[in-house]
Amino acid sequence: NIAxxxxxxAAAIKAHATELGFDLCGIAPATSxxxxxxxxxxxxxxxAGTMDYLSRTAKRRAxxxxxxxxxxTVIALATIYNVxxxxxxxxxxxxxxxxxxxxxxxxxxxxxxxxxxxLLKWMREEHSSxxxxxxxxDTGPVQERVxxxxxxxxxxGKNTCVINADLGSWLYLSEIISELPLVTDVPALDQxxxxxxxxDACPTDALTEPWVLDSNRCLAYLTIENKDSIPESxxxxxxxxxxxxxxxxxxxxxxxxxxxxxxxxxxxxRGSFDQPQLVxxxxxxxVEWRRTLKGSALKRASVVRWxxxxxxxxxxxxxxxxxxxxxxxxxxxxxCDDPLVIEHVExxxxxxxxxx
Numbered sequence: 435n436i437a438x439x440x441x442x443x444a445a446a447i448k449a450h451a452t453e454l455g456f457d458l459c460g461i462a463p464a465t466s467x468x469x470x471x472x473x474x475x476x477x478x479x480x481x482a483g484t485m486d487y488l489s490r491t492a493k494r495r496a497x498x499x500x501x502x503x504x505x506x507t508v509i510a511l512a513t514i515y516n517v518x519x520x521x522x523x524x525x526x527x528x529x530x531x532x533x534x535x536x537x538x539x540x541x542x543x544x545x546x547x548x549x550x551x552x553l554l555k556w557m558r559e560e561h562s563s564x565x566x567x568x569x570x571x572d573t574g575p576v577q578e579r580v581x582x583x584x585x586x587x588x589x590x591g592k593n594t595c596v597i598n599a600d601l602g603s604w605l606y607l608s609e610i611i612s613e614l615p616l617v618t619d620v621p622a623l624d625q626x627x628x629x630x631x632x633x634d635a636c637p638t639d640a641l642t643e644p645w646v647l648d649s650n651r652c653l654a655y656l657t658i659e660n661k662d663s664i665p666e667s668x669x670x671x672x673x674x675x676x677x678x679x680x681x682x683x684x685x686x687x688x689x690x691x692x693x694x695x696x697x698x699x700x701x702x703x704r705g706s707f708d709q710p711q712l713v714x715x716x717x718x719x720x721v722e723w724r725r726t727l728k729g730s731a732l733k734r735a736s737v738v739r740w741x742x743x744x745x746x747x748x749x750x751x752x753x754x755x756x757x758x759x760x761x762x763x764x765x766x767x768x769x770c771d772d773p774l775v776i777e778h779v780e781x782x783x784x785x786x787x788x789x790x
Contacts, residue, residue, distance in 0.1 A: 440562035444616040458512035460585030460619040464505035483649040494575040504613040510585035516604035521684040528751040534678025537731040538703035571608040578607040586619035592644035593632035593682035602692030632682035637671040653679035749782025
C-alpha cells in the first residue's frame with residue numbers, strides 16, 4: 435500500500451497562526467533576495483558599532499540556507515506589541531524616564547518564542563512526514579525584516595522598521611525556516627513616499643539617509659548595546675531616554691492611530707516601569723534592579739548601564755530633586771561605585787542650573 439501524503443498548506447498555517455495570536459503571517463521564498471547583501475556593506479561602513487556578533491555571523495545571515503541548507507521557505511510572523519499608553523514624544527514631564535515600548539512588558543523572546551514553537555509543533559503534527567525546520571525570535575542569524583517584507587507583512591521603512599499599512603510598525607517579528615515548498619506571498623511595496631519625518635526627528639541624525647541607520651549615533655544602541663561611556667557629544671540628546679528610543683516610530687504617520695494588543699496583558703508595562711520617575715529609578719538598590727529586570731527584555735542592559743543611563747537622564751532633566759538624588763548612593767548598590775557610573779554622575783551634576 436502507498437501511504438497517503440498529507441501536506442500542511444500555507445493557508446492552513448496562516449489560519450492556525452491567527453488562532454495562536456499572531457497578527458500577521460506570510461510566506462517568503464528562501465532564495466537569494468537582493469536586500470540580504472546590504473548587511474555586509476552596512477557592517478563594512480562601521481555602522482554596527484561594537485556589535486561584533488553581527489560581523490561574526492554576517493556570512494550566515496546572508497542567506498537562511500546557511501542556517502538550514504534544505505530551506506525552501508520562510509514563514510514570517512508578526513505580533514502587535516502596542517498598548518494603550520502615550521508615545522514618548524507626548525510625555526512632556528522631564529522627571530519621567532522614557533523606555534522603549536517593545537520592552538515594557540514580559541520578555542517577548544519567551545512569549546513569542548513559545549507561540550512560534552507551538553506553530554511549528556502543529557505543523558509537524560499536520561504534516562504526514564518529518565521535515566527540517568528552525569524557529570527564531572530575534573535570536574538567530576536571520577535578517578528578519580527582509581523576509582517579512584518578501585512575505586508581504588510590510589515594507590522596510592526609512593526608519594529601518596517593518597511597517598504594515600494597517601498595523602503600523604509596533605511589531606515583534608519571528609519566523610520559521612522550513613524545507614516545505616509552500617506557496618509564497620507577494621512582497622510588500624514601499625509606501626513611505628516622500629516622507630522624511632523619522633529622519634528629521636532623530637535627535638542625533640542616526641538615520642544618515644533613508645533606510646540607513648548608523649548605530650553609533652542611535653539612542654537605542656547608546657543606551658542598550660553600548661557597554662562603554664555614552665559619548666559626551668550625544669549625552670544631551672539622550673534626553674530622558676533611559677532604555678532605547680521610539681522617536682522615529684512615534685512620528686511615523688503609519689503609527690498615527692495603530693491598533694493595540696488584541697488579547698492578553700503580557701506587553702502592558704510592568705508597574706515599576708510604567709512611566710517611572712527618574713529619582714525612583716536612581717534610588718532603587720542593585721538588588722531591586724535585578725529583581726525588577728528579571729523576566730524582562732530590559733535586562734539586556736546591565737544594572738551598571740541602567741545607572742549610567744539614569745544619571746544622564748537626571749542631568750538632562752536638571753530638576754533640583756533629581757540632582758539632589760545623585761548626591762547620595764542607594765544602599766546595597768555597589769554599581770554606583772563603578773567608574774562608568776561615576777563618570778556619568780559627575781557629568782549630570784555639572785548640568786545643575788542648566789536647562790536644555
